[in-house]
Amino acid sequence: MRSQDLHVETYGTPSGRPLLAIHGITGFGARFERLAGLVDRPRWVCPDLRGHGRSPTVPPWRTEDHVADLLTTLDAFDVDEVDVVGHSFGGHLALHLLALAPERVGRLVLLDPATLLDPADAEAGALGYARDPGWATEDEARAEIATWFPNEGAQPDLAPEIDRNLVQADDGRWRMGFSPVVVVAAYSEMCRPLPALPKRDVLLVEADPAETTVNPALRSALEQAFGSRLRREVVAGATHVLFRTELEGTARAMRPFLTV
Secondary structure, three states: OOOOOOOEEEEEOOOOOEEEEEOOOOOOHHHHHHHHHHOOOOEEEEEOOOOEOOOOOOOOOOHHHHHHHHHHHHHHOOOOOEEEEEEOHHHHHHHHHHHHOHHHEEEEEEEOOOOOOOHHHHHHHHHHHHOOOOEOOHHHHHHHHHOOOOOHHHHHHHHHHHHHHEEEOOOOOEEEOEOHHHHHHHHHHOOOOOOOOOOOOEEEEEOOOOOOOOOHHHHHHHHHHHHHHEEEEEOOOOOOOHHHHOHHHHHHHHHHHHOO
């Protein structure tokens, strides 16, 4: 595994038991800022993954290399053991972090995790990002991005998303601040089988049944891996980025688990 130093956003106080928050593809660590304000943990550590936000983009882009980056981040913050929140691809990485470095991981919160994906669905998703032309103007970009925030609860995230994640590329077109090749690689990684997983207390928080990425195969695999230590919550009305569209509902699902 080859590690890179990641850009990291932190919330809360420098001391106290930390929480490592791992975003999904196309995201960045600061997406967790509002959630951190509603879930009472003293210290949130929220890196931009390799190829995202302000972190390096260089390959390799395997799951193991992302995990190595996360371990380097924990070392940089002098964190020996940590509870982990992972959204989407971040949930995939959280599970592999547990498998590869179990001594570093306490409880897991999986927010609509994306792993054990159907290969045909993953290919379609990857091709969409590989062929993404971006936008010709900033106004065009802002107008389309606004449609990604469908309800009143999501609106406070619109300005930070544009301010932090919309960039003008070298070709003059406007794109979100992630590397398409890293995202394509991530789709391939999310089709991998789950590794052998040690027992942990795990909270699975799913988006609305019409929107969730959690398929029956993944649900069954998690039940087999964690047994009675797996808890499941469904946030009605939430889309895949559930802490954007149903922030308070997501926080309510997480609080009892993380404050035990």
